Amino acid sequence: MSTNKKLIIAVDFDGTVVKHAFPFVGADVPHAVESLKALVEDGHKLVLYTMRAGAFLAEAHKWFLDRGITLAGVQYAPGQTEWTASNKCYAQVYIDDAALGAPLIFEDDGRPYFDWIKGKAILNDLLARGLDLNPIPKDK
Numbered sequence: 001m002s003t004n005k006k007l008i009i010a011v012d013f014d015g016t017v018v019k020h021a022f023p024f025v026g027a028d029v030p031h032a033v034e035s036l037k038a039l040v041e042d043g044h045k046l047v048l049y050t051m052r053a054g055a056f057l058a059e060a061h062k063w064f065l066d067r068g069i070t071l072a073g074v075q076y077a078p079g080q081t082e083w084t085a086s087n088k089c090y091a092q093v094y095i096d097d098a099a100l101g102a103p104l105i106f107e108d109d110g111r112p113y114f115d116w117i118k119g120k121a122i123l124n125d126l127l128a129r130g131l132d133l134n135p136i137p138k139d140k
């Protein structure tokens, strides 16, 4: 679904776009690649937001590059350091398998993974409401 509302979306890596295999990169979580590509095509900005650092972060970044999924930022939203000194990545939506309430799928390895089909439906419902999601604070 395409709407006029364009979001900055922070996306976790392990358990969300790939299966758990840290320090390696696991297999793609079902429907992650097509869903992420669709979000970019709809005009949303994706920011990789992960606990990975150093070479492990580089591997995660490469996963996106290898699949032609454009990232607007890694660990931080573009330009956020101009208006905040916070270490939390700014986003209007966070997609993370560890988020309370995140839709999950349960595979044979005993670990839950983000459910991209249900997640996309939740996002589309949110967008359809036309809400001002987590806006950047305005100057006082």
Ligand SMILES: [Mg+2]
Residues within 6 Å of the ligand: 012, 013, 014, 015, 016, 096, 097, 098
């Ligand atoms: Mg995770």
